[in-house]
Amino acid sequence: MIRQLTEKDRDQVMSFAGDRPAENLFIFGDIEAYGLESDVVTVWGDFDGQGALRSILLRYLGNFIPYAREAELLDGKAWADVIGRCSALTCLSGLQSLVKKILPYMSTPVQKEQLCYYAARDLGAPLDKSTARKDVKMLFPEEAEKIIALRQTIFSNHAETAATLQKSMDRGISRTFYIERNNEPVSSVSTTAETAGAAMIVGVCTKKEYEHQGFATSCLIKTISALQAEHKRPCLFYDHPAAARIYEKLNFIPIEKWMMERY
Structure with missing residues (x-):
């Protein structure tokens, strides 16, 4: 019934x-x-x-x-x-x-189908912080616009607005860590849909000229550490082999594939 x-x-x-x-x-x-x-x-x-x-x-x-x-x-x-x-x-x-x-x-009829891996990290999994950069900052809600500007230069289909991100941060269901160069963010990681026991990691990005320097990994380590302290299990989506290697090194384990059918 x-x-x-x-x-x-x-x-x-x-x-x-x-x-x-x-x-x-x-x-x-x-x-x-x-x-x-x-x-x-x-x-x-x-x-x-x-x-x-x-x-x-x-x-x-x-x-x-x-x-x-x-x-x-x-x-x-x-x-x-x-x-x-x-x-x-x-x-x-x-x-x-x-x-x-x-x-x-x-x-x-379906207009678009997307299939990606859904992975999570156990709360008790070890986290090596020794390789993380020391210049990772936490974003304040009123600074949301500069992270949105960074994402728009990297993700062609990025739709979130600064107002939406700020509202999510004010409600306590989102947070962002980032690295700056010349007073502008060049790499960042955010969470969304945070609950009492888990959080979705999104928006992992780095400007092309700063890639392969550990920027995104450092932001991820900072994010995981913050979630771990609050007993929230980190989760994320990925569909790129390079991303998979980074996440596997950080002890993310695929749960199952996640399917999205858009109408």
Whole structure:
């Protein structure tokens, strides 16, 4: 049985998804920020005959994310029907094994598909700080514009605004570490969707003329160290072999592939 969930279901939902906090980072983050009953977030649950959850589906604006502990327990057709009744669909994303169960039943044509690795770092994994540069700074919210300017010179499709980044920092769900040269950022690393137990690392970048000098790695080490001190597990996406080598050296372990279907 599928029904829309309310705040009365919060404990059951968080317990159901709580065994995999890294995989459910976005689900936790959205529920912590907006609750289960808002215009921004809707959550549905599929229950068995004994009232236990088999799977859940979260909507954040037009983005839908499914979760089940085991893929065979996720009813792809039923969730496709739920999504189809919503007019706001822009993206279906999640662990590949779960999204693939829904895709055959989706009637809306996909405009773009993206598949990347989803990796996380155990809280107890060792972190060698001896190679990190000493000139890594932490960004203040009012300085957001200069990091956005850096990213726009590196990422061709960068869409985040300084106001959005500052708002996320003010809410405590994002932070940024960076290195400057000539009073301008040349390398940076940010977090987003920070929850009580995990955080997504994003925006890892370095200007071309400063590459291969350990700038991004130093920012990553600083970020990981800060998260580790707060018992937050670092997570990230990657699809580039060079990035994979950097992350593997920092003890990030691939969880599963993450699939994003844009509509």
